[in-house]
Amino acid sequence: MNDETVRRPLEGLKVLDLGHVYQVPYAGFLLAMAGADVVKVEPPDGEPLRARILVSGGASFPMIMLNASKRSMAIDLKSDDGRALFLELVAEADVLLENFSPGVMDKLGLGADSLLEANPRLIYASGTGYGLSGPDRDALAMDLTIQATSGMMGSTGEADRMPLKAGPAITDFLSGTHVYGGIMTALYDRERTGKGTRVEVAMIEAAYPALASNLGVYYGDRTKTQPRNGNHHGGNAIAPYTVFETSDGYVAIICVTDRHWDHLTVAMGREELMRDERFKDNKSRVAHIDQTDAIVAEWTGGRTRHEVMEAAREFRFPAAPVRGLDEVVADAHMHERGAIFDVEHPQLGTIALTSSPIRLGNIPPLQASDLSELDADRDAIIADWLGR
Amino acid sequence: MNDETVRRPLEGLKVLDLGHVYQVPYAGFLLAMAGADVVKVEPPDGEPLRARILVSGGASFPMIMLNASKRSMAIDLKSDDGRALFLELVAEADVLLENFSPGVMDKLGLGADSLLEANPRLIYASGTGYGLSGPDRDALAMDLTIQATSGMMGSTGEADRMPLKAGPAITDFLSGTHVYGGIMTALYDRERTGKGTRVEVAMIEAAYPALASNLGVYYGDRTKTQPRNGNHHGGNAIAPYTVFETSDGYVAIICVTDRHWDHLTVAMGREELMRDERFKDNKSRVAHIDQTDAIVAEWTGGRTRHEVMEAAREFRFPAAPVRGLDEVVADAHMHERGAIFDVEHPQLGTIALTSSPIRLGNIPPLQASDLSELDADRDAIIADWLGR
Numbered sequence: 140m141n142d143e144t145v146r147r148p149l150e151g152l153k154v155l156d157l158g159h160v161y162q163v164p165y166a167g168f169l170l171a172m173a174g175a176d177v178v179k180v181e182p183p184d185g186e187p188l189r190a191r192i193l194v195s196g197g198a199s200f201p202m203i204m205l206n207a208s209k210r211s212m213a214i215d216l217k218s219d220d221g222r223a224l225f226l227e228l229v230a231e232a233d234v235l236l237e238n239f240s241p242g243v244m245d246k247l248g249l250g251a252d253s254l255l256e257a258n259p260r261l262i263y264a265s266g267t268g269y270g271l272s273g274p275d276r277d278a279l280a281m282d283l284t285i286q287a288t289s290g291m292m293g294s295t296g297e298a299d300r301m302p303l304k305a306g307p308a309i310t311d312f313l314s315g316t317h318v319y320g321g322i323m324t325a326l327y328d329r330e331r332t333g334k335g336t337r338v339e340v341a342m343i344e345a346a347y348p349a350l351a352s353n354l355g356v357y358y359g360d361r362t363k364t365q366p367r368n369g370n371h372h373g374g375n376a377i378a379p380y381t382v383f384e385t386s387d388g389y390v391a392i393i394c395v396t397d398r399h400w401d402h403l404t405v406a407m408g409r410e411e412l413m414r415d416e417r418f419k420d421n422k423s424r425v426a427h428i429d430q431t432d433a434i435v436a437e438w439t440g441g442r443t444r445h446e447v448m449e450a451a452r453e454f455r456f457p458a459a460p461v462r463g464l465d466e467v468v469a470d471a472h473m474h475e476r477g478a479i480f481d482v483e484h485p486q487l488g489t490i491a492l493t494s495s496p497i498r499l500g501n502i503p504p505l506q507a508s509d510l511s512e513l514d515a516d517r518d519a520i521i522a523d524w525l526g527r
Numbered sequence: 528m529n530d531e532t533v534r535r536p537l538e539g540l541k542v543l544d545l546g547h548v549y550q551v552p553y554a555g556f557l558l559a560m561a562g563a564d565v566v567k568v569e570p571p572d573g574e575p576l577r578a579r580i581l582v583s584g585g586a587s588f589p590m591i592m593l594n595a596s597k598r599s600m601a602i603d604l605k606s607d608d609g610r611a612l613f614l615e616l617v618a619e620a621d622v623l624l625e626n627f628s629p630g631v632m633d634k635l636g637l638g639a640d641s642l643l644e645a646n647p648r649l650i651y652a653s654g655t656g657y658g659l660s661g662p663d664r665d666a667l668a669m670d671l672t673i674q675a676t677s678g679m680m681g682s683t684g685e686a687d688r689m690p691l692k693a694g695p696a697i698t699d700f701l702s703g704t705h706v707y708g709g710i711m712t713a714l715y716d717r718e719r720t721g722k723g724t725r726v727e728v729a730m731i732e733a734a735y736p737a738l739a740s741n742l743g744v745y746y747g748d749r750t751k752t753q754p755r756n757g758n759h760h761g762g763n764a765i766a767p768y769t770v771f772e773t774s775d776g777y778v779a780i781i782c783v784t785d786r787h788w789d790h791l792t793v794a795m796g797r798e799e800l801m802r803d804e805r806f807k808d809n810k811s812r813v814a815h816i817d818q819t820d821a822i823v824a825e826w827t828g829g830r831t832r833h834e835v836m837e838a839a840r841e842f843r844f845p846a847a848p849v850r851g852l853d854e855v856v857a858d859a860h861m862h863e864r865g866a867i868f869d870v871e872h873p874q875l876g877t878i879a880l881t882s883s884p885i886r887l888g889n890i891p892p893l894q895a896s897d898l899s900e901l902d903a904d905r906d907a908i909i910a911d912w913l914g915r
Binding site for chain 1: 536537549553556557561586587588593657660662663664666667669671672673674675676677678680681682683689690691692693694695696697699700701704705707708709712713714716718719724725727728729731732733734735736737738739740741743745746747749754755756757758761768770772777779845846847848849850851852853854855856858859860861863864866867876878879881884885886887888
């Protein structure tokens with residue numbers, strides 16, 4: 140389905156991807172989507188996500204989605220033979236990615252210092268939870284624990300209930316995307332200096348900027364150390380701004396301007412609210428936020444989600460359906476753009492995989508769907524990279 | 528506080544940042560942190576986030592954090608004079624970033640096609656909600672609406688309650704980071720081709736890969752279209768794996784292996800549970816998840832968060848404190864690494880700004896803290912870029 144004659148920006152680039160699970164494999168996925176030859180180096184029993192497929196069907200999909208674009212080679216880095224072969228590949232590589240715990244690669248004799256000495260043009264990228272230095276360097280890092288320590292969890296949920304994690308593994312993907320950006324920055328720099336370098340991204344540091352609005356609210360009122368506000372505006376400065384129940388699901392409705400509100404009142408057949416002192420402008424609505432929400436909720440409650448969205452289009456107020464994953468994977472828009480695409484999987488049935496969210500010029504999105512079996516590409520890689 | 532003699536990878540690169548609020552300004556921030564000369568081009572009344580400072584203190588912090596590294600120039604792109612000056616700057620620029628609604632720049636005569644014709648080496652990067660093509664191109668896009676339509680909201684929250692947004696504006700930052708990666712990919716490609724190109728990232732497409740685990744659970748059991756599971760494991764495959772209340776806050780505890788559980792039972796003084804059929808291995812604990820959680824909750828409930836974390840270190844089981852933003856901004860680890868740093872703000876007091884989450888080699892993190900007044904750098908930019 141992909142046009143082989145298309146030239147992609149990273150063609151010819153050789154990548155050793157030692158990543159596991161989501162964070163660094165996602166960076167390797169973005170490199171592969173941009174045209175690089177990404178070799179997924181796995182331990183003899185496969186990376187943890189591949190191993191998990193055997194115990195849980197849930198791991199199949201992420202493994203295929205993030206790695207179908209890569210070639211697989213199993214190497215036991217703890218054996219002398221394995222390390223020797225690996226070092227031969229390192230000598231040819233442009234980029235190495237890994238997200239082992241800090242110190243693991245050093246103990247194997249494969250740390251950045253020694254590999255950069257062996258191959259001074261190498262970009263050696265490490266994704267970690269807390270970074271390669273500092274007092275928390277060795278603290279346990281998984282998406283859940285970083286959501287807890289970074290402040291993301293404290294900012295998610297309802298004010299009178301427990302803090303909640305964001306459902307998706309966002310600190311993994313946010314930091315993995317930074318790893319990709321860091322590698323590209325280092326590759327660009329190598330064009331000038333001729334030299335490789337080390338790239339480092341810590342999950343907790345990649346999470347911090349994303350808390351911009353929450354930190355803004357915190358610094359506005361430091362007595363609220365956990366500014367959880369459910370689906371409402373973080374700063375309680377806009378109303379209506381939340382999720383409403385319809386007869387068959389939920390919709391998000393946001394009136395950023397008073398004109399949006401005026402349109403909504405017409406849609407609701409409640410034009411008198413435009414002139415009501417309690418609701419006529421955003422400041423008044425925020426002061427009467429419970430009543431404002433109740434008025435909108437009463438209206439949405441008697442309608443289907445589709446009816447609310449039709450009204451939003453007709454009367455022009457901002458609204459969005461809260462979609463289930465069944466709708467997301469069938470999204471006509473992303474399918475038309477080639478951002479996601481269906482493939483048949485023997486166990487899972489039809490699944491929607493993703494191409495890169497990054498588009499350059501008119502280059503069509505690359506769509507990879509065949510996950511290599513563990514070690515399946517060993518001979519081809521040795522032939523291509525080492526010429527034997 | 529920054530060492531001016533340090534060479535940064537993007538030094539000499541000229542950037543026109545027309546971004547507003549979070550998504551594209553964050554990409555511009557990462558470019559500035561890597562050494563580029565980023566000119567923030569604002570409308571005569573300032574970008575929306577700057578304007579919001581006047582009505583809400585909450586906007587001050589994000590505006591400073593994301594833009595303190597940039598120079599400001601106000602240009603009215605709707606005026607002939609403004610456009611003429613802007614085109615002079617475009618002729619000198621390496622990168623242009625914008626996140627207006629699709630079509631806005633074209634209507635101003637400043638679309639990618641015409642600017643790439645004027646300056647074939649330009650990288651023209653657009654951040655959008657839904658992309659520059661497809662049926663949903665013109666749908667309203669804010670972080671809240673993209674969290675709703677992308678499936679993030681449907682995957683966040685408790686199973687028996689409403690879907691919830693993640694507290695932070697994660698789709699803005701996730702897509703903004705992809706914009707940065709796309710720009711760096713295009714700059715790297717320009718080293719080969721001599722030509723610039725268009726870069727495009729849609730928020731909804733950048734969100735899709737981050738749903739990897741949620742999609743995995745969905746494809747494992749398609750009857751669950753909204754697999755919300757609070758703080759529990761998305762696939763209900765690990766126990767304990769959730770957030771527990773202590774006497775003074777919350778902790779996340781996760782037993783990924785049975786050894787972690789054994790350690791936890793010792794910490795709790797409940798060694799008999801190691802041999803109890805209901806709890807002895809992960810499969811049994813998942814089958815008795817409510818009882819498992821109750822046992823751990825009873826133990827944590829009688830302890831402070833600090834005591835639980837001390838026990839986690841002593842007996843070696845994975846745990847993390849759910850931290851408030853007061854703790855995050857004071858984080859000793861990130862401060863020691865220079866990832867975040869304190870500055871005094873006349874209205875907000877001491878605030879912790881951030882450097883780039885991307886580190887290259889031994890280059891110390893750049894720390895910018897002085898937000899330019901609107902249009903403050905006009906003369907200097909005209910002198911530096913246009914030589915007059």
